[in-house]
Amino acid sequence: MRLTRLILLLIGILLVVPAGMATTVRDDDDKDPSIRPGIRRLHPERERARAMKKLQEQMSRKAQPKDDPWDTSNEVWGSVDLPLASEAMDSNAVEGQLLNQYPRTTKTVREQAAVDSLLSMDYSIKEYGYRRMTWRDLPVTTTIEQLMPAFTVDETGDCYSRYVSRDTMSNEVYFTFSIGEDSVPGPLRLRVQYCADDPLDFDQLIFTIDGYDYMFYPANHAQGNRNGELFWEMSDDVLKPAYKDLVYALAHGNWVALKLMSTRGIHHVKMLTDGQRTDFAQTLDFYRLLGGRLWETSY
Numbered sequence: 001m002r003l004t005r006l007i008l009l010l011i012g013i014l015l016v017v018p019a020g021m022a023t024t025v026r027d028d029d030d031k032d033p034s035i036r037p038g039i040r041r042l043h044p045e046r047e048r049a050r051a052m053k054k055l056q057e058q059m060s061r062k063a064q065p066k067d068d069p070w071d072t073s074n075e076v077w078g079s080v081d082l083p084l085a086s087e088a089m090d091s092n093a094v095e096g097q098l099l100n101q102y103p104r105t106t107k108t109v110r111e112q113a114a115v116d117s118l119l120s121m122d123y124s125i126k127e128y129g130y131r132r133m134t135w136r137d138l139p140v141t142t143t144i145e146q147l148m149p150a151f152t153v154d155e156t157g158d159c160y161s162r163y164v165s166r167d168t169m170s171n172e173v174y175f176t177f178s179i180g181e182d183s184v185p186g187p188l189r190l191r192v193q194y195c196a197d198d199p200l201d202f203d204q205l206i207f208t209i210d211g212y213d214y215m216f217y218p219a220n221h222a223q224g225n226r227n228g229e230l231f232w233e234m235s236d237d238v239l240k241p242a243y244k245d246l247v248y249a250l251a252h253g254n255w256v257a258l259k260l261m262s263t264r265g266i267h268h269v270k271m272l273t274d275g276q277r278t279d280f281a282q283t284l285d286f287y288r289l290l291g292g293r294l295w296e297t298s299y
Contacts, residue, residue, distance in 0.1 A: 130210035130211060130212075130254065132210075132212040132245075133209065133210070133212075133245060133248055133249040133252060133253070134245050134248065135244040135245050135247070135248045136248060140285045140288055140289055142282075142285055142289075143289070144286070144289045144290065147282055147285060147286045147289070148286075149162075150162055150163075150282055150286075151282075151283075151286060153179060154166070156178070157178045157179050157180065158176055158177070158178050158179075159176065159177055159178070159179055159185070159286075160174060160175070160176040160177075160191075160283065161174055161279040161282065161283060163275060163279060164279065166193075168193060168195065168224070168232040168234055169195050169226070169230065169232060170193060170195060171193060171194055171195055171270065172191070172192070172193040173190075173191070173192045173193070173258055173270075173272065173276065174190075174191055174276065174279055174280070174283065175188060175189065175190060175191075175239075175247075175250075175279070175280055175283040175284060175287070176188075176189050176191050176236075176283070177189060177283075177287055177292060179290070183290070183291075184290075184291055184292075185287055185290050185291060185292035187238040187239070187296070188238070188239045188247070188284070188287055188292060188294065189236055189237060189238050189239060190216065190235075190236075190237055190239055190243075191234070191235070191236045191237075192205065192218065192234065192235045192236075192258075192260075193232070193233075193234050194232065194233045194234070194260060194268065195230055195231070195232040195233075196230070196231060196268070197229060197230060197231070198231060198266070199223065199225075199231040199233070199264070200231075200233055200260055200262045200264065200266065200268055201223070201233070201262055201263040201264055202218070202221075202233060202235075202260040202261055202262050202263075202268070203217070203218070203221070203261065203262075203263055204216070204217055204218075204260075204261035205217075205218065205235075205258060205259070205260060205261070206258070206259040206261060207246060207249070207250065207256060207257070207258055208256070208257040208258075208259070209249040209250065209253040209255070209256050210249070210253050210254050210255060212249075214243075214245065214246040214249055216237075216243060216246060218235035218237050219235075219237050220235055220236050220237055221233065221234070221235045222234050222235075240295075241295040244294070244295055247284065247294075250277070250280040251277075251280045251281040251284045251285075252281065253277060255271075255272075255277075256271075256272040256276075256277055257269060257270070257271050257272070258270045258271075258272060
């Protein structure tokens, strides 16, 4: 009796399972969402048919565009995926009908104009910068009378910008020259003054002018301190022909940074001001107007 009942139960199961398997189920509804796009790619005609049906329904309702073009309620605005051109309706025709039914708003036009302006810009890489300067014997365009008020001549006959301090407690860098009894200037010189609470013992100067380095090696170096608290150092050297490119760059550069290289391994960097760069240019012009002779081999 039990065997007969078990056989009948198995027969019933075999009859029910095929009936369930025969039930029609949408391929893209009974699959995990992660693989549904693959099924759509295998059956694109389904997506196009849905889009066409949705478009026909919307056009039959003669829906009017809303004030908010991004309002997708009731699937009226911007919710139709256009079918491919190979289908019953040509894609250009569909697009034309949609534009007639849903004209662009002013907001969309403004946004499109902004996008067009960005796309029309030239995004090619351009190189901006300066070239390394070399000495050029340019004519002086100012006069002695115009430059005279900007300079001071001390009791030793040294001439320099009236805006710099010769006090060793100040930090300065500038051109200077001496004027002899015959009123003819001596060699043009570069003077550097450093003062801080730590000694530096600088033995090399690196001028970075418009991005290019110019080296200077001071020969005349003096130093001292006041009350063991402030340490001062000073160099005052004739500008020989080897430094003529540096002289020109200091007088014509757009920006200048000075690095004092120390024998102690601690370096000091100073960004020169616009006033200091102007002093370089004016001192060079004043020196030449007074008859100064640059780059004499006797230096």
